[in-house]
Amino acid sequence: MEKIVDIIEAMAHEKNISLESAVGAFKEALIKTAKRCTSFSSDFKVTVDMDIKDYHVEQIITVVKDDDERINDIPDAVIALSKAQEEYGSDIELGDELRSDFILETHGRTASHNLFRELQYHIQRQVEQDLFEKYRDKVGRVMFGTVNRIDDKENTFIEIGELKGILSQRNRIKGEKFKIGDTVKALLRYVSIDPEFGMFLELTRTSPKFLEKLMEKEVPEISDGSIEIVATARIPGQRAKIALKTDFPNIDPIGAAVGVKGVRINAVSNELDGENIDCIDYSPIPEVFITRALSPAIIQSLKITDKKEKKVLINITS
Template sequence: MEKIKSIIEAIAHDKNISYTSAKEAFKQAIINTAKRLEGKEAFFEIVEDEKNDKFDVYRVYKVTENEELLKEHPQKYISLEEAKEYGDVEEGDEVREEFHLEDYGTTGASHLYKELEYHLQRKVEDDLFESYKKKVGSIIVGVVTRVDEDENTFVEIGELKGILTLRNRIKGERFEKGDTIKALLKYVKIDKKYGMFLELTRTAPKFLEELLKKEVPEIEDGLIEIVSSARIPGERAKVALKTDRPNIDPVGAAVGQKGVRINAVSKELNGENIDCIEYSPIPEIYITRALAPAIVKGVKIVEDKESNEKKAVV
């Protein structure tokens, strides 16, 4: 098979997949087609001739003098006597003969087309899966296509479908068909019935953190670090921030002038009240800040010697 590189490049471009994925799909399609034509037990290998831009396809037989194997698996084995036509061989050696798919005319071409379409679709799905798997934990934007009777929200995200279940939705918010929504990509799943889909969430603390990253450049640039966060989705949240830059106020930067930054995040979270605090490596100070606006008279750290655990008594 000649002019392979240009054929594979065209396939990769058409299917929007990598050259490597397109080549693997093409090779697998050729082998599966050959097996359909010659037999399921037949073994084939493809040798890529880069210099001449072609694939050489070979049928491979194993040499044996075992009459039982020759009788039960004629597609896999060849007798020693027959194999000697290929050269000086011994029991257990392998012999190869060229296989030309073109010899099978339209039947071979039809089988190859079907196999190629199947394997290309698998590669498209594999590439998509790997692409979105890398995006787990980041914000995804999609358009609502429907909301079912159980209040599960279905979202169109590029070529894929996403689902925002009721438990992953902020209490009190409502979506309608056509709405554009933001959510955190929680999982990429493959279901036998529905294919590949994305599970989304708007209730995870990580969603709040990612929204802050997008809204606060100092967090995005790594000048301010989010140490931890906790939420009661749609009601209130606490975010602990720290920085090693003495000229940066982490809380002030996150809140923004006149609260513009934190208010933008709060609006996206259905009015969630977000309290930013500055992290301290001193537990007593950190706990006092975390419990604000409650008035804390004192914090005592108690260590359990048996379990080696530390507890805070307020």
């Protein structure tokens, strides 16, 4: 047991987690093991000194009133005031914490075995927690990965860092096919935990947000904030409309988004299986914006019937 701190350092390095996280997992494992050796109602405190590579465990018993119900419910965690004064001295007061050393080695080899089992469990949970937090912060970003499997439900499994990504059929552009070894670009929707797949990344290529992120990558004026994407609508793989605006009079938002000879918009369209993308100059005037959004259709009449519900009655020339 004298090498336990070295084991903690080794596990932190092997599992690529911080030493602080590994020490936290060790404390949880040691407390759980100590409770198994005594009682699950017991209270313990663990301190670890990485400088001298040592740890210390104390069992804590809190002094309570003689009629406190917890004396019967959790007798290993509390002690009656009168009993505490009788056993430890008359200077004991309510709320005092009586501490005694807990030595794991005195509880036999089974206790040591349980500790290592608990440590492995808590280290693994910490690894999963770190991964969850790492990728949760990336939700809404574009991810890259390599296809390594396609199942009979046409779910596409993609290797992305330490986790697997799943691009389901409903989140793929209609008619889009991938094969093992393909590099795929998709938007991270969620970090999910499933009994069948474990922790995985739910990906999509059909979200309007995916189109926005691709535009942001191709158009520097969007990524630096000079041009703002106000709204996006898509029929994935077929057509899309994206409304743009800018506060800079010297910038043409449509021209910047399309690029010279359409090079920027075509790069995005090619990534989306040839999706036809129309860029619209946004207007704060609803009637003007709606007219632009429905172009090239010719509008004969337009009436906003409910501003709150955003309902509009439109008559379009056939």
